[in-house]
Amino acid sequence: MFLKRRKKGEVRVLAGESIADYGFGNGHPFGQDRHEVFLRGLREHDLESRVWIEDPERPASRAELELFHTARHVSFIERMSVEGIGFLDDGDTPAFPGVYHTAANVVGATLQAGELLATGEAKRVFVPIAGLHHAARDKTSGFCVFNDIGVLIENLRKRHGIRRIAYVDIDAHHGDGVYYGFASDPDVIFADMHEDGRFLFPGTGARNETGIGPGEGAKLNIPLHPGADDEEFVEAWGEMEAFLEDARPEFFILVAGADSIAGDPLTHLQFSEDAHGAAARAVCRLADRYAQGRVLGLGGGGYNRRNVAAAWSRVVKEFADSV
Template structure:
């Protein structure tokens, strides 16, 4: 029986992470993968190695000056790419470009291959701006993906859906005036959590006004709270009729994460994944690309991401 989902795994992807004591360490992928094997999901997916993006692809979203800066910091292995959250290390350029390249390979597979559903655990670096890093994110793989889908695959109407505890500000503000980017983000209230954005009145600008839906949640919000707001998200996405769905399924919204205050369980992630797969089947030729996003409690990210992967395999 042919597997429905392409899963991208490999040491090159795991290398994106920071030093000991930093919440985003390279062991995150292994924590996910060991749980994948334990649940037997490795037998239900097609496994593919990571791919590094070239500079031309990165510059579809990022400025040349910023790419130059990442290369220089990568060579020196010192300093920060932002104001203190995203430290440089030797090889960070190659590691971050591999996250981007792997996401772009998934897009190629979803558009032209046999697997319309793809999952990349170390991806969804949604804080990076076009000209700077932010919040552990050197390059914005989702941003590069959106630009690539438009320029290389003629895919215009894209839904970006984000349930990470942190608002996907790097994606939101880059496409705030883009009416063909449907943006839906369920996150902890920006008044309480980095990056301090994503309020409900932020709905897009100009011709894109009304194409963005921010659903901030109170600290301590649980599965019941998620299930109250999700129908609004689902209705919003369905009305847009996307050609492809990008799902940032950050696990830092699960109870017990060391840097957030949300109290979801993996059931919320599974519910969102099942819902989005159905929408993708209806409108997007089943095309959905899931990005692991945040998550700094290893047990949480293992269970949350695998809950998404299981639904992608099952629906």
């Protein structure tokens, strides 16, 4: 059972069956239970009465998906959605019947969140099953069928004229789909701390990846050694915050992957949820200064269920405390 709407306000959470269905079956790290784990976390932390919880309304259209993705990739997912067997990438992301529609629902939820922020209906929005940062313009990767972030960035520009957009990522994995999708774009301000790619998928995000051509200098990658804890987080975050302060974006996206917390089965960082709280608090402060308060939080990765509940609930709490 999903939580009912309690209170309309400046902080929204988009949660419901349409995005809960995004997952890859029993035994897969990205299971469908992650959504309910998040909702239980909201209850346990007494947050359900402090935010406005609503169902995502619609899937992304094919035209919206193709704002970022190639037509060939979208057609491939459509075909595999009918066949419902095999893999959508090199073996991490299984196909299943209806995967196209389910993945389009995630993109639709992120687009809806973007609309709420761009139109001023909300100051902060959180979408738990979203932040699929590995999908490239032309392929699926790492549990990510479509890249909802890439579609959102293109849509914010097309529909709302928002140009300078900050992508802030504390997920343990490098946001390679976003980085390479906008590597030459000087107005996508990319700030990503992650486990060093020499030790973890996708193997990218080195210090010297600072953008390409006109995008050079608009990207900051901070690879951290396996075992890095909150002390290393604080140091890296100080650098990221200074970088974001200098950039003065008009809109903030925070990918709050819980797989950077100690105990994740796929990664090796040792943060606590205090890192997620600090990042969310700082991004809200920057957004109030430069971006009319607009912050979109996305769940991203996280495969230890206790960590998922703790990290994402902490982000929502910071959102609620900041308005």
